[in-house]
Amino acid sequence: MKVSASVKKRCNKCRVVKRKNRAGKSIVRIDCSVDPKHKQRQG
Numbered sequence: 001m002k003v004s005a006s007v008k009k010r011c012n013k014c015r016v017v018k019r020k021n022r023a024g025k026s027i028v029r030i031d032c033s034v035d036p037k038h039k040q041r042q043g
Helices: none
Strands: 002-004 014-020 026-032 040-042
Touching: none
Parallel strands: 002 040
Antiparallel strands: 014 026, 026 040
């Protein structure tokens, strides 16, 4: 999984998932069902 300051969709199957952690910060993730190399997390 790549961790970077900005995340973008890499293909049409990538989807954006927004979660909140315990501190209340929102974490943006990219999950891909086709290519696991497309997994990303912002932070």
